[in-house]
Amino acid sequence: MIAGIRAKSRAVRRHCMQMVYDAKLGHLGGDLSVADILCTLYFGVLNVDPAKPNDPGRDRFVLSKGHCTGSLYSTLAERGFIQLEVLKTYMQPLSRLNGHPNRNYVPGVETNTGPLGHGLPIAVGMAIAGQIDKATYRVFAVVGDGELQEGSNWEAAMAASHRRLTNLTLVIDRNGLQQGARTEDTSALEPLADKWRAFGWEVIEVDGHDHAVLLEVLGASGTNRPRCVIAHTHKGMGVSYMVDQVSWHHGIPNQEQYEIAMRELA
Amino acid sequence: MDVPAILSDQLHDCRGAFSETLEILAASDHRIVAVVNDSVGSSKLGNFRRRYPDRLINVGIAEQTMIGVGAGLANGGKVPFVSGAACFLTARGLEQIKADLAYSNANVKLCGISSGVAYGELGPTHHSIEDVGWLRVLANMTIIVPADRWETAQAVKAAAGSDGPMFIRVSREPVPDLVRAADATFRIGKSETLREGSDAVIIANGTMVCRALEAAERMAGDGADVRVVNMSTIAPLDVEAVLAAADTGAVVTVEEHSVRGGLGSAVAEVTSTCKPCHMRIMGFAGFQPTGSARFLCERAGLSAEGIAASVRAVIAARGAR
Numbered sequence: 001m002i003a004g005i006r007a008k009s010r011a012v013r014r015h016c017m018q019m020v021y022d023a024k025l026g027h028l029g030g031d032l033s034v035a036d037i038l039c040t041l042y043f044g045v046l047n048v049d050p051a052k053p054n055d056p057g058r059d060r061f062v063l064s065k066g067h068c069t070g071s072l073y074s075t076l077a078e079r080g081f082i083q084l085e086v087l088k089t090y091m092q093p094l095s096r097l098n099g100h101p102n103r104n105y106v107p108g109v110e111t112n113t114g115p116l117g118h119g120l121p122i123a124v125g126m127a128i129a130g131q132i133d134k135a136t137y138r139v140f141a142v143v144g145d146g147e148l149q150e151g152s153n154w155e156a157a158m159a160a161s162h163r164r165l166t167n168l169t170l171v172i173d174r175n176g177l178q179q180g181a182r183t184e185d186t187s188a189l190e191p192l193a194d195k196w197r198a199f200g201w202e203v204i205e206v207d208g209h210d211h212a213v214l215l216e217v218l219g220a221s222g223t224n225r226p227r228c229v230i231a232h233t234h235k236g237m238g239v240s241y242m243v244d245q246v247s248w249h250h251g252i253p254n255q256e257q258y259e260i261a262m263r264e265l266a
Numbered sequence: 267m268d269v270p271a272i273l274s275d276q277l278h279d280c281r282g283a284f285s286e287t288l289e290i291l292a293a294s295d296h297r298i299v300a301v302v303n304d305s306v307g308s309s310k311l312g313n314f315r316r317r318y319p320d321r322l323i324n325v326g327i328a329e330q331t332m333i334g335v336g337a338g339l340a341n342g343g344k345v346p347f348v349s350g351a352a353c354f355l356t357a358r359g360l361e362q363i364k365a366d367l368a369y370s371n372a373n374v375k376l377c378g379i380s381s382g383v384a385y386g387e388l389g390p391t392h393h394s395i396e397d398v399g400w401l402r403v404l405a406n407m408t409i410i411v412p413a414d415r416w417e418t419a420q421a422v423k424a425a426a427g428s429d430g431p432m433f434i435r436v437s438r439e440p441v442p443d444l445v446r447a448a449d450a451t452f453r454i455g456k457s458e459t460l461r462e463g464s465d466a467v468i469i470a471n472g473t474m475v476c477r478a479l480e481a482a483e484r485m486a487g488d489g490a491d492v493r494v495v496n497m498s499t500i501a502p503l504d505v506e507a508v509l510a511a512a513d514t515g516a517v518v519t520v521e522e523h524s525v526r527g528g529l530g531s532a533v534a535e536v537t538s539t540c541k542p543c544h545m546r547i548m549g550f551a552g553f554q555p556t557g558s559a560r561f562l563c564e565r566a567g568l569s570a571e572g573i574a575a576s577v578r579a580v581i582a583a584r585g586a587r
Binding site for chain 1: 371
């Protein structure tokens with residue numbers, strides 16, 4: 001299974017590069033940091049069925065860092081929710097594939113995100129619905145690390161641990177960079193794990209590019225509290241000149257850079 | 267059309283109608299849940315919590331999360347009634363209302379308690395006279411401002427029975443029960459003509475409807491025949507009723523809200539583009555001082571006499587026909 005997930009991650013990275021290169025728009029740095037997390041979820045963890053995207057018993061996934069649609073749409077396409085051909089329309093006029101996801105146009109998208117700090121509260125609501133119904137489905141949210149500067153996350157963190165939402169797993173894409181600088185040079189998040197523990201969550205820190213480890217920690221729930229997985233990642237992972245470079249938050253590759261990237265991602 | 271009797275002295279807080287209706291609906295509709303921001307008491311949801319403890323979700327004093335949680339519950343098949351003081355519910359979580367509810371088209375019902383200047387003495391931080399304005403510009407958002415207990419109950423039933431995001435104002439400011447025909451019905455987007463007349467039309471909603479009726483009574487004593495329309499749904503607006511009102515050439519709107527962005531603006535968008543007529547927009551002109559709701563309304567001319575004066579002025583501006 002790991003080899004399959006790894007192959008999907010590579011395919012998703014290539015799609016992202018192609019989409020952003022064609023559209024001349026997008027957020028490649030974050031697309032590439034989150035790709036392994038998304039592929040592990042969609043090809044190893046989530047109980048979802050592209051033929052029944054609204055099945056009441058499905059697992060829920062919320063991408064709170066909604067600007068990373070390059071990765072999300074590519075993963076949904078590889079998983080069969082949308083056709084691979086549709087990726088060519090990314091951010092083109094009237095495309096279903098907006099720069100931020102719209103659940104009314106893209107099957108598999110659960111809620112419209114884009115403004116930061118929205119995803120976790122919504123995931124908490126989904127998990128409460130499951131708790132009320134004693135349903136077996138699980139709820140996952142992926143947030144960017146910079147996004148944790150939004151206070152709404154911490155409201156939701158309290159509500160989730162207060163209700164002991166063991167069906168909820170949060171993944172933090174901890175690439176250390178936000179739009180303009182390092183998170184620690186902007187409004188420091190550390191000690192991040194301690195913060196989540198203090199808010200009543202079970203915290204696990206992993207290498208966010210290690211599919212086997214991701215599969216293991218995402219495959220199980222928290223025992224008696226919500227689970228927070230701090231996935232240490234690199235912005236721009238997979239493309240040598242992009243790795244850990246803040247300028248690639250929403251940088252657009254030129255032709256030479258595109259060709260180098262595609263060779264590296266082959 | 268039944269003409270309401272002279273309004274009784276018996277006045278009622280509409281919150282009870284809201285919470286009792288929700289309790290009754292929740293007995294048979296297990297999808298219904300209530301979400302609050304530590305507002306169980308002010309929303310009169312104590313009984314709901316006793317009857318359905320698992321379905322009352324108190325997220326704490328956290329409006330952004332309250333609205334996000336509402337969206338998540340709707341995703342999980344619930345019909346959440348998200349209830350809190352209108353001023354905080356609508357303003358603190360406005361981006362969540364835009365993205366998570368309106369843009370996502372989520373089936374969440376926002377219930378703005380103590381709207382308008384109900385918290386008069388507490389000052390403008392607690393006045394909610396902008397709520398309709400900033401929600402009215404959001405696509406997909408239905409907005410209802412009920413006039414009395416019956417209409418509040420009907421609005422809650424309609425909310426439970428319809429899909430999509432909605433905002434209902436639930437006033438704590440006591441109002442009389444309006445007299446209606448036994449077979450009166452409520453429909454989202456359909457106004458109610460409570461009094462016929464062709465000299466001028468008062469379009470009002472919420473706590474102002476009873477005052478508009480009183481104003482029309484007074485005008486009848488002067489020989490003027492003034493129609494009173496209860497425009498309880500602001501979005502989608504009953505355009506047909508507005509155009510019919512504009513036919514008289516003299517329209518006054520009255521609302522417990524800012525004069526900018528609310529009912530008056532919605533009506534003026536229709537009249538100014540389709541059928542220009544003389545208009546007066548009555549409401550609050552800016553941040554209000556401290557004082558009881560009644561004091562603030564009367565000070566702003568939102569009284570039977572003040573409304574009647576505006577109607578006389580708009581008839582005079584139009585001239586004789």
